[in-house]
Amino acid sequence: xKHTAIINLDAPGPTINKxxxxxxxxxxxxxxxxxxxxxxxSPIPNKDGIRLDVVEAFKRLNIPNxxxxxxxxxxxxxxxxxxxxxxxxxxxxxxHWGGVTENNHFGTHEFMELCxxxxxxxxxxxxxxxxxxxxxxxxxxxxxxxxxxxxTELRKQNGRDKPWNVRFWGIGNENWGCxxxxxxxxxxxxxxxxxxxxxxxxxxxxxxxxxxxxVDDYRWMETLMxxxxxxxxxxxxxxxxxxxxxxxYTFAGSWEQKGKALEADSDKWLILMxxxxxxxxxxxxxxxxxxxYDPRRKIGLVVDEWGTWHQVEEGTNPGFLYxxxxxxxxxxxxxxxxxxHHHANRVVMANLAQAVNVLQAPILTEGEKMVLTPTYHVLxxxxxxxxxxxxxxxxxxxxxxxxxNNTTFPALSISAxxxxxxxxxxLTNIDPEKSYPISVDLRGGEVQKMTGRILTSTKLNGHNSxxxxxxxxxxxxxxFSIKGGTLHCTIPAHSFITFSFTSTVx
Ligand code: AHR
Numbered sequence: 001x002k003h004t005a006i007i008n009l010d011a012p013g014p015t016i017n018k019x020x021x022x023x024x025x026x027x028x029x030x031x032x033x034x035x036x037x038x039x040x041x042s043p044i045p046n047k048d049g050i051r052l053d054v055v056e057a058f059k060r061l062n063i064p065n066x067x068x069x070x071x072x073x074x075x076x077x078x079x080x081x082x083x084x085x086x087x088x089x090x091x092x093x094x095x096h097w098g099g100v101t102e103n104n105h106f107g108t109h110e111f112m113e114l115c116x117x118x119x120x121x122x123x124x125x126x127x128x129x130x131x132x133x134x135x136x137x138x139x140x141x142x143x144x145x146x147x148x149x150x151x152t153e154l155r156k157q158n159g160r161d162k163p164w165n166v167r168f169w170g171i172g173n174e175n176w177g178c179x180x181x182x183x184x185x186x187x188x189x190x191x192x193x194x195x196x197x198x199x200x201x202x203x204x205x206x207x208x209x210x211x212x213x214x215v216d217d218y219r220w221m222e223t224l225m226x227x228x229x230x231x232x233x234x235x236x237x238x239x240x241x242x243x244x245x246x247x248x249y250t251f252a253g254s255w256e257q258k259g260k261a262l263e264a265d266s267d268k269w270l271i272l273m274x275x276x277x278x279x280x281x282x283x284x285x286x287x288x289x290x291x292x293y294d295p296r297r298k299i300g301l302v303v304d305e306w307g308t309w310h311q312v313e314e315g316t317n318p319g320f321l322y323x324x325x326x327x328x329x330x331x332x333x334x335x336x337x338x339x340x341h342h343h344a345n346r347v348v349m350a351n352l353a354q355a356v357n358v359l360q361a362p363i364l365t366e367g368e369k370m371v372l373t374p375t376y377h378v379l380x381x382x383x384x385x386x387x388x389x390x391x392x393x394x395x396x397x398x399x400x401x402x403x404x405n406n407t408t409f410p411a412l413s414i415s416a417x418x419x420x421x422x423x424x425x426x427l428t429n430i431d432p433e434k435s436y437p438i439s440v441d442l443r444g445g446e447v448q449k450m451t452g453r454i455l456t457s458t459k460l461n462g463h464n465s466x467x468x469x470x471x472x473x474x475x476x477x478x479x480f481s482i483k484g485g486t487l488h489c490t491i492p493a494h495s496f497i498t499f500s501f502t503s504t505v506x
Contacts, residue, residue: 003412003491004436006394008445009423010505016417018064018386019349020340021379022123024305025114026071028097028108028358029320030204035356035365036114037106044368047103048113053370054356055117057363061379062386065168067123067304067351072096072178074170075129079139082107083158096178098319108143111166121168122353123304126198128172128190128211129180137197140169145201147176165204168349170304171195172211174247176220181213184223187211191228195240209302209349212245225293234370242350243300244290248282249309249359250275255417261310261324264461268330269432269494270404272308276332276430278337279306287346300348303340307353307360308332321358326463327472328492329360330374330455332427333494337382338415344390352379366465371464374472377455381474381498385393388417402431412436412491419493425499429491432460440487445505447485452477456495 025031046052069077073096081090081413082104089104124143126136141151143166152163168450171194173179176189182190191210200206210228213220221244228240252259252272259268283301290299310323333352340347352375356363362376393414401408405417413428429436454477456462462472480489491497 001400003399003436004396006441007391007416008444009503011392013390014344016341016344016385016388016390017348020077021386023063023355024064024067024351024353025355027069027073030357032106033355051113058118062383063120065121065123074125074173075127075179075493077127098317116456122166123168124172125173133194133197140198167207169206170209175211184220188224188227192240207242209243209245210241217246221289229293243302245302245304247305258311262461266432273430274404276335283343301346305353324463325373325375326461327374327457330378331430332373334378335413338413341390341415366466369466371469377474385417388419391416423501427491427497429495431493433493435490435492437490442485445503447482448502450499450501454497456492
């Protein structure tokens, strides 16, 4: 059984927005404290308390944006508690995540410094569930206004003269659930109100993102599109929001019965991959609703929470959502990113949940130790797709499929992009057991200087641990040939390969 595909190297296509490769850092478990932030007095090398090994590792991924402070935490967070001298900051209970006491030592200034160190654009989610319009409006003023005002005076007292000009603002999070238990109509009315008072200062325009549907809640999406995209004068400024979020997590089971991260079971593997492919259906159907109200695709779909969600590791706090990460998670991530590429004309941003020590984390830490997970390596191998032109992939309809419970889904995922005269081709074989010969007919220009890299493992649960941090890492892949413009190779079971090349077209 063989896979074949055709790619026209000179074909037009939408740009893969770099923000599709975004990340998410919530005050949850050890994501912020211990993950990104260890405090100034820590023996772990840090800058103003921000750990430098984690920053350096993320910089190698060119991360485009970081979403903060939540998640469910966002709709309980009062930003003024997180500014000023640390010893005077009030504490709060993090009721969603383990009931632990949050000391607010990591707040607005610390987050903005983290983003500066990472070279990432901040994406801040405001509190709609338990906050006020006034509170969020003041947060925007504090971060973005350059004139004289109560909030700019406060900012200056706290040591920052110039505004940061934060562009991405979330109007609440999961407001159908942890963010306030609202109906779509009620939330949409609230979001309109919040949106009006989140002001644009100077000539910088905010990109406002409404709290969108959970999974397949199409009524939520339709209501938001009806109520928020309203544009009385036809001018873009009259839209209440610029984007709508979508959250979808992938289980090796279900929400009620999650699988274990280190399980090496082919059935569970297939369930997870079937669930991963569901992202394609969700985006297609949500986009179809969006198209009815926004045919020119001005409103972005922002998948600001996605990733695998397993049972927590034994012996860890159940509220901290700490899980290991294997080659299976890495391939699921690759599949998701391909799906986002294929929907690049609607999906403008996505945020993997979460950056460090929580859910599908690219980085795990334990004290001073840090380990890069297989998911990290997929992000690194795919990073050159960012801002590339997505090339259409013509797949042979006879290509092999996998089956679980009478549902079939493709065994191989492909995406390709062109940027500044370079091409990146990604092939992901999600079959747990079979390798496949594959031929990709690369048309429209002669392929030059092709190199390959592979990420795989001998085990279905291959992973990196603090004891064995280099078990799953990319290797050079040379076992391919180009004949008459067609790339031939065999992609091993549960593997991810990238080919980088130039061409006579650019
Ligand atoms: O990422 C963990 C949680 O999942 C987030 O806080 C919430 O938005 C979602 O339900």
